[in-house]
Amino acid sequence: MTVSTADPGTTTGSALLGDSGSLHRVVEDLAGGVRTIQPVRDALADRELASALSSWNSAPGDPDLFVASLFPEPAQVSHVPFLPKERLLSPREKSAAAEAFARVLESCEFTSGSAVTAFEDAVADLSGMNCAVATGSGTDALVLALRAVGVEPGDEVILPANSFAATENAVFACGAVPVLADVTTPDGNLDPVSVAEHVTPRTVAVLPVHLYGKLADMAGLRAVADRYALRIVEDACQAIGVTGVGRYSDAAALSFNPYKNVGLCGKAGAVVTDSAEIAERCRVAGYHGFEPGRKNVKCEAFGLNARIDNTMAAIGLALLPWTGLRGLRRTYLARRYVEALRPLAEEGVLETPAFAPDHSWHLFPVLVDGGAPARDALRDELALRSRVETDVYYPVLTHRQQTPVRERFFGQARLPRTEWLHDRVLHLPLHAGLSLGEQDRVVEALHAATRPGR
Known part of the structure; x- marks a missing residue:
């Protein structure tokens, strides 16, 4: 050619x-x-x-x-792990991270330093946004973004129930009230119609989650937010690099947790926004309420210790060059899953996600026909007979958690589509270190388990 x-x-x-x-x-x-x-x-x-x-x-x-x-094949293994920790980073990435840490160790600039600003500039560029404020975790990013858009104690924030606990905890951390709305099927993302049905005079913001890396209906959510004068903060912790993140919102929160599609060597996150004002509020609230550029001089009554360390920012700068390549691997694997499982989808045995351009493929979910009993039986079959490890994210929905506030805040929640999806979802291995041979083994195991005798 x-x-x-x-x-x-x-x-x-x-x-x-x-x-x-x-x-x-x-x-x-x-x-x-x-x-x-x-x-x-x-x-x-x-x-x-x-x-x-x-x-x-x-x-x-x-x-x-x-x-x-x-997709280099790993040394021969007896099973297909869901997410092997030793393969979170490639050998070259590990070397780059170690060299970055060694430079910080030599300078002893562990908490503050030039790497923070450089990392923020790189994250803003990656996101296509004007501003980025790097934080100690994705949860910190959510809290700061919500506070920056005006969420205060007693306010209501609408969000889905099928997310990691950090989403609701960020609302609680602001002293606000999480209100659960239903999702659309089959993607599991917040439904604009359901959001509109849950708006009250106390509602201040909407907090959509790009579940498993799939962009939510942000145009639809923006229309609802504009109708009721609401702010939008995106929980984009699983959607770094997804086209459209930040376009329809006031701010978006990212996570660089090692298990995310773009992971570092510890907890880290960022708020990205096109608003310099929101970014400034995040900086103030994220570092003890201090006025930026003035050491230990407060301009706000209260603030957190939530900014990223110079150490992790330096490691982030060393690892960011692999972001696009890791995304390419995930995207290729996702398409390969969709094609290989098409016969099972056509027979109605399971449903795969659509191969779409607005997805980071942080996770690869399939929906198993027959609900939770069939899903759990399939999971056991894959583990016992084929030694293929799968998982369910997240095992307990927000309104089903047995906490002291369950009845007070979530006792009246009616989320039929969320619950229907949750009882059927199963997550297959998909990570940047997954080999084609391992993926073939997962596919073969699914065909054998769901189409016995064929």
Whole structure:
């Protein structure tokens, strides 16, 4: 194959941005045997992606060989783990993180330093937003963003029930009241119609979650928010790099937890926003209420100790170059799952997510026909007979948690679609270190377990 704009086996155009939409297009090209030769933008988060695509373009060959190079097979293992900790980072990433930590160790700038600002600039660039405020965790980012848009004690914030506890805890941390609305099927994201039904005079904000990395209906939620003069903070902790994050909201919270689709070596997060005012409020509230640029001089009565350490920011700068490449791997694996499981989906045995460009593929969910008993039986079958590990995120919905406030806040919650989805969802292994051989084993196990005798 020759490199030519007239070559039907290539695609050209504007520079690839490294966002989910661009990665989706590259994967579709790979699946079709088409070589993408667009230049990749010159950005920290896309450096390894640019290197990989450049290497392929400089020595074009069988696309399958290029794909195989992206997914090295691990040493022989007896089972397929859901998310092996030893493969959270590649050997090259581990070396880069260690070198970054060594530099911080030499300088002893552990908490404050220049890496924080540089990391924030890189995260803002990655997100396509004007401002980023790096935090100690994704939970800190949620709390700061909610406070920055005006959520105060006694206010109500509408959110889904099928998220990690940090979503509701961030609302509680502001002294506000979480109000649960239902979701749409099959994506499990907050339903704008249900949100509108739960608005009261005390409602101040909406807190959608991009579940498993799939962008929620932000245009629909924005329309509801505008109708009732509400603010929107996106829980985008599973959706770093997704096209459209931040477009319809006041601010978005990200998480760089090691288990996320873009993970560091500890807890870290960020608020991204196009509003300099909101960013400034986050900075003040995130560091003891101090006035930015003035040491230990308060301009607010209260603040948290929630900003990122210079140590983790330095490691973040060292690891961000792999962001686009990790996203490419996840996206390719997701498409491969969808295609390989299509026969089961057509038979109604299970439902796979649509392969869409607004997804980070932080997790790969399937919906199992027959509800929780069938789902749990399938999970046991996969584990016992095929030694394939799966998981259920999250095992207990917010309104089913047995906490002291359950009846007070969630006793009247009616969430039929949320509960229907929750009883059927099963998560398959999908991570940047998953090999094609391991994925094949997962697919074969699913076919064997759901289509016995065929």
